[in-house]
Amino acid sequence: MAVADLMVLVFNVILSKIKEAYFPHSFLNYTPICSFVIALVYISLDWSVWLTVTFTFDRFVVICCQSLRSKYCTMQTALKIITAVFVLSIFENIPIYFIFEPLEVINDVPWSCYVKSSFYTSPTWVAYLWFETILTPFAPFVLILLLNTLTIKHIIMSNRVRSKLRGSNTEACHTDQETENRRKSIILLVAISGNFIFLWMVNLVCFICVQFTDTQLMATDYNDSFTIAEKSGYMLRCLSTCTNTFIYAVSQRQFREELKNIIARPFLAIANIFKRLTTKLSLSKNVIK
Template sequence: MTIVILSRGNCGLSKCITRYMVAMAVADLLVIIFDVIFYEINGMYFSYTFLDYTPVCSLNIALVFIAIDCSVWLTVAFTFDRFIAICCTKLRESYCSARTATTVIAILFGFSLMENIPIYFENEHQEIIDNVTWFCSVKSNLSNLPIWVAYFFFDITLTPLVPFVLIVVLNALTIRHIIRASGIRRGLRGNNNNEDHRDSEIENRRKSIILLLAISSSFILLWMITFVHFICTQFSSIQFMLTDYNDPFAIMEHTGYMLQCLSSCTNTFIYAVSQAKFREEVKVLLCIR
């Protein structure tokens, strides 16, 4: 529903912002399909289905990582786009366009696809029944290969460490610029004795920062535990994918994974809360009068 509403272009948003939001909605939907439904729900409630064939299982895991990377980096791209639009007036017209947004989205998708191709080859079958391979698990000898260790470190650093830092820094710079510019603007308006007149520019900035902070803050909060767990693994002997659920770090890891999946479901509600026109379009789509 979110994809349909945003694609109609009636929410009062620029084409640039709309394309980023549609792309984020598509990526989030893919995370829910491949990770939550095809991987988690299928693994818990069903067994020996088509999804459990080893090649299909390996493909689904690779698609999970591709979808997650797209979702995360599209959030970074959207944050960077808003940073350029608000803080860099000279680059705004050339960068903040629908064409640039489409190019950035295509590049991020292609990079996520290429970067996660090795994930497909990291798995092996768990069972063979009637010459058919079932299920998949990480090959035991991979942890001894230096190139694979390097790839794993590169992959986990790329998501979520780098996006987390970029979003925090870009948001801090954007907020500082808005506060400074709004203060100067109010001062100039005060000198002109127009205090009672509603400033549309400040209102537009306020709406932009609300949407930006809502999406970025949601990402930061819901990825925080995964980020902290990643930092802990770099400075201790903690391992990933622990199965001892009495271990506090295992609880931390799986809680972070749960919240990470939840982050793919929150943007729709953020749009509904922060965008009045989006709520109106929901009513129109559902034929509510």
């Protein structure tokens, strides 16, 4: 997930947005290279989103499917799923490379990427756009909501059974560490679902508007309200790739412990050096005496 999200930042933010703003006449603006970078943007986005879905499914299996847990939650399974998601993301977004044409040709060199007019009228391209949007983000919306809802339902039912088995001792229920861990899991799952849906919602609404109005995607008129909304949706979409990994990582106790160790390591090294120097000085004073 971290690698996929980093790819989104590299391709979407650095090689696309920052390049447009500060290096508009670089070699990255040649139409073939520009089209290739945009295709990489969509590949990395799909990879990031679907790894979030697979991670959500992984947590669902761990919590709700104890019989499947030992078979599914293995290093080999994870490697196969990550590879499959990456390969499918590539094949799904290959057509993206072919939807652009040069905005202008200077000295027989094609510059910039402009969406072909046929992209909005051709039945094939319209079908592809629907397929792309259903696959990302509509299907992840549904799957993440469904899996997290089932997981939360399972946790709540397990807590009720556990409370009945432990009796009606309120203080014991309040100090139950297992119940507290499950409560934190519910908060995590709700945060992931809400974060993903909220940050992708603007992008989804813009797509729906394109289908039922005369507006066009990837327009360059920054005085137009739809263009502003579309660009804001892209920004929030990039933010989503960062926050999901952050939420998953910070919620893990082992990650927090490792982070504390990394932060404390320089100070511990300095303390050890100071301790050794103090010990040597004490020994030297003893020898002199």
